[in-house]
Amino acid sequence: MGQGHGHGHSGQQDRRKLATALGITLVTAVLGAVGAALTGSLALLADLGHLLTDAGALAAAFVASIVAARPRSGRRTYGWGRVEVLVAGLNAIALVAVVAWVAVEGVRRLFEPAEVPGLPLLVIGALGLVGNLLALWVLSGGDGQNMNVRGAALHVLGDALGSVGVLAAAVVLLTTRWPYADTVASLFIVALILPRALGLLREVGHVLLEGAPRDVDVATVEDALRAIPGVAAVHDLHVWTINDRSPAASAHLVVTGTPDAGCGEDSVLDAASALLRDRFGVAHSTLQVERDTHGDHEDPCT
Structure with a gap:
């Protein structure tokens, strides 16, 4: 458990990392949008939805880290530190919403499979994975105790898993032409991300409800x-x-x-x-x- 003081240098470092990850995510989102438009892939649409929420999450996390550094005042006697907690909660809610949409659309496509070309899916998935891994690498050096940074990193992790799912679907489509590969990949992504998003949401609620730190009995x-x-x-x-x-x-x-x-x-x-x-x-x-x-x-x- 951190001591609650002396986080100025860490806060500046996290802001730089959030800004860098935001730039990488925006470039990756453009590639994903082009790929989704060309292929009609649900996995790429799911990945694009994650990327767009990621961009918003990273931008919000960046702004929150700036606001949280403001000194306390007569009206804000604890300062602005909980802004980061609120933003982490909003990011978790947004991620749950995107995952729910992908799950509904994935179930629908199980009954109405769509034809998705494998090669463009493979190329776009590979480029997206590179961007996701770069953003994750940037964020991994931040403050591991910062809920705001962890919330942003969770979004990027979701995209990285999404890109892996896209690549897997592309390989299956190219080798077997199985029409459900893209849909199954998107549902697999949902199963991986939803528990993490709900876990972060529970943690945010625990802090806002004045719960005791998890490592203090x-x-x-x-x-x-x-x-x-x-x-x-x-x-x-x-x-x-x-x-x-x-x-x-x-x-x-x-x-x-x-x-x-x-x-x-x-x-x-x-x-x-x-x-x-x-x-x-x-x-x-x-x-x-x-x-x-x-x-x-x-x-x-x-």
Whole structure:
């Protein structure tokens, strides 16, 4: 889990990679449009649909990475980091929509097969695969923890698999002339991409619903805080993520012992903050220290 700070250099690097991948995708989309128009291939149409949504996804991811870098303000006290999460969710929804359309059209073509020429399909599929692999290679060097970049990369991965499907369909058409090769390839692409898109969508929803980071067990955090000397109880513990790289936590710590047990340097507060930061990767924490004599546990330590 990232620390939630110091991502300026990483953000700039990701923006450059997103811009480069966008340029490659636009060139590949033009080739795919020409190929789909010439051949009438459903696999190429599916690939083109992915490419067009990819271009939008990459453009949105690029803009989101710029907006997310803006400093926080009096009205946006957490900053703009969740813009990347929102864009990742929109990209996942768009990909699910494209996949659903391809699935419906593929089922229809099982009953009404279309004649697709194999050679143009092979050439366009090969060119598309080269473009997809280049874009994936560019994005692979980005921040692996950035949901925004992963969402964009998922789109490009879908296109790469689509291009592989196109090539497979072309080979089958050239060698056997089986009329369902193109349709089967498109449905195979759907089966590969849909689970990944839904998985990203679930992850986005988890972040927006203030879910705990997937690698942080809240019960373990509570036990660790309660084990700090001087801590009698822990309540109102919350662990969530501002975006997928910025975990945060808040809690009320009920303390016992001498009056200094919960205040000042080398205190319960310092120990708890260090624990959350060093053991659980939560650099941003808000902790309230309370006396066990306060029945409502809301009065501040004095």
